Amino acid sequence: MRTTTSPSTPAISGRWRRTAASALGTALVLAGLGTAAHASAAPAATAPASPAAQAKVTWTATPCATPKHQGDLVCHSYRVTGGTTAFQKERAAETGKAAGVTPKAAAASPTGYGPSDLQDAYGLTDAAAAGGSGETLAIVDAYDDPNAAADLAKYRSYYGLPACTVANGCFKKVSQSGSTTSLPTADSGWAEEESLDLDMASAVCPLCKILLVEATSSSMANLGKAVNEAVALGAKFVSNSYGGSESASDTSYDTSYFKHPGVAITVSAGDEGYGAEYPAASKYVTSVGGTALSTSSTTRGWTEKVWNTSSTEGTGSGCSAYDTKPTWQTDTGCAKRTVSDVSAVADPATGVSVYDSYGVTAGWYTFGGTSASSPIIAAVYALAGTPGSSDYPAAYPYADPSALNDVTTGSNGTCSSTAAYLCTARSGYDGPTGLGTPQGTDAFTG
Numbered sequence: 001m002r003t004t005t006s007p008s009t010p011a012i013s014g015r016w017r018r019t020a021a022s023a024l025g026t027a028l029v030l031a032g033l034g035t036a037a038h039a040s041a042a043p044a045a046t047a048p049a050s051p052a053a054q055a056k057v058t059w060t061a062t063p064c065a066t067p068k069h070q071g072d073l074v075c076h077s078y079r080v081t082g083g084t085t086a087f088q089k090e091r092a093a094e095t096g097k098a099a100g101v102t103p104k105a106a107a108a109s110p111t112g113y114g115p116s117d118l119q120d121a122y123g124l125t126d127a128a129a130a131g132g133s134g135e136t137l138a139i140v141d142a143y144d145d146p147n148a149a150a151d152l153a154k155y156r157s158y159y160g161l162p163a164c165t166v167a168n169g170c171f172k173k174v175s176q177s178g179s180t181t182s183l184p185t186a187d188s189g190w191a192e193e194e195s196l197d198l199d200m201a202s203a204v205c206p207l208c209k210i211l212l213v214e215a216t217s218s219s220m221a222n223l224g225k226a227v228n229e230a231v232a233l234g235a236k237f238v239s240n241s242y243g244g245s246e247s248a249s250d251t252s253y254d255t256s257y258f259k260h261p262g263v264a265i266t267v268s269a270g271d272e273g274y275g276a277e278y279p280a281a282s283k284y285v286t287s288v289g290g291t292a293l294s295t296s297s298t299t300r301g302w303t304e305k306v307w308n309t310s311s312t313e314g315t316g317s318g319c320s321a322y323d324t325k326p327t328w329q330t331d332t333g334c335a336k337r338t339v340s341d342v343s344a345v346a347d348p349a350t351g352v353s354v355y356d357s358y359g360v361t362a363g364w365y366t367f368g369g370t371s372a373s374s375p376i377i378a379a380v381y382a383l384a385g386t387p388g389s390s391d392y393p394a395a396y397p398y399a400d401p402s403a404l405n406d407v408t409t410g411s412n413g414t415c416s417s418t419a420a421y422l423c424t425a426r427s428g429y430d431g432p433t434g435l436g437t438p439q440g441t442d443a444f445t446g
Helices: 015-031 051-055 086-095 115-121 125-130 148-158 188-204 220-232 250-258 370-384 393-399 417-422
Strands: 058-061 078-082 136-142 171-175 209-215 237-240 264-268 272-274 286-295 302-306 308-310 313-324 336-339 342-345 352-356 363-368
Touching: 086 286, 115 125, 115 188, 125 370, 136 188, 136 220, 136 370, 148 171, 148 188, 148 352, 188 209, 188 352, 188 363, 188 370, 209 220, 220 237, 220 250, 237 370, 250 313, 264 370, 264 393, 286 313, 286 370, 286 393, 313 417, 342 370, 363 370
Parallel strands: 136 209, 136 237, 171 209, 237 264, 264 286, 272 313, 286 342
Antiparallel strands: 058 078, 078 363, 286 302, 308 313, 313 336, 352 363
């Protein structure tokens, strides 16, 4: 259980807490005292589950959410394993045909939100149809996904998006040194993450070129080198869906890997509830929190709240222990950098559709986690156009917060009563959702 901390003393998160949790879970499984199932999944029942219980969405962290070595950063994603997702409930209401996710099996057709849903929810339908052409959006992850190009083609073909292949120059996959032939070791867990990231970039900016940069490992040094390589290869938008505990080295990492004026670098805020993680806490990036996204009868047609499943699962947020506060951030309850800046869908129960085939049954899966929200926001920046050459685009939303959907409901944990906004949504800026979610592209341009 996470220890409650004051705004000036963020909760320990990411790298070490995940290692301990993994070790405990493994020990319980070996002892016959537990399973690897998601914490919110219902225990095994001796009688048939009720329709309500059958509809309950369950999920599990992707394998890359557990570090291979102490100090490794981890991905921020979950894969739905059962129940009825928000997408399926909405389609059932339209068609009268009920459906649910079959545990541990791929689906023959999507079970999560697709491009038209995301574009509609965030006011991007027109922008996605016309914007992003010629822009390069980079995805930085660890290890190799041998099926990345083929899975991306499946996703885009199903949804009628323009082909984005190596052959037509739209898609490129390289190592952290820029090689297209000498790639990292393949890893099925990180491959799931890469499929999620590539599909979200495609969903929101279908005309963008996509550059996948694969780090040799999930260490900060290698992932940071991959970020630098993405920028060196011309990407003006770089998404990073990983993180870990803060450390005293973070300010040096800022300078070495994330200080790229003229480039919009997005980083997922984390999936373990209240507590700041790095590199989301870097003052040079846009930190991206997560929401639960559902249709509604409002004028917008959608509603959002803070994504929070339990005290240890939900969107990250908090007050950095090390990074100084950027000039564009003006909240007063945190003397240093506050996470997050903006947000997008992340709740697995209202998750997004992904096609994946490496190390799993080939087919459609539903994913959540702030790994989904980071590439979504990077793609929105790409739709908005190339940033000013000397700008840090994380500042852009603060100049026009009225151009965002303000998320005012929900919390992701317990924080100081004197700075409750760090873990609780409110009107205006708050930690879990930042200034809000996209309402078109106006908040993402200088």
